[in-house]
Amino acid sequence: MLPTKLYSVSALSLAVVLALSACHREVKPAPEFKRSEYNKIVISNAVEPSTLDPQKSSDMAAGAIIRQMMDGLVSTDAEGKTIPALALK
Numbered sequence: 001m002l003p004t005k006l007y008s009v010s011a012l013s014l015a016v017v018l019a020l021s022a023c024h025r026e027v028k029p030a031p032e033f034k035r036s037e038y039n040k041i042v043i044s045n046a047v048e049p050s051t052l053d054p055q056k057s058s059d060m061a062a063g064a065i066i067r068q069m070m071d072g073l074v075s076t077d078a079e080g081k082t083i084p085a086l087a088l089k
Contacts, residue, residue, distance in 0.1 A: 043068065 049062035057066060075085035 045061060045065070047061045049057070049065055050059055051057050051062055052066060052069070054066050054070070057063060072085055073087040074082050077083050
């Protein structure tokens with residue numbers, strides 16, 4: 001009796017997996033990006049960051065975003081001179 005029950009459960013599981021794999025929705029392509037329509041910077045992320053708190057972050061996804069958020073008005077070059085980063089001359 002045990003093998004019959006095992007075969008029934010296996011067949012039912014296989015049927016459920018096949019039925020769910022057949023379910024899909026139509027994926028529409030993203031609209032064409034036109035740079036002239038936007039006045040902002042678009043930076044894509046591979047994964048969702050765990051936190052944006054610099055004291056708590058430990059993953060690279062959060063680190064990349066935090067580094068971009070903390071970019072200052074000025075920076076230093078290889079010679080140690082102050083140069084504009086976000087500031088305009």
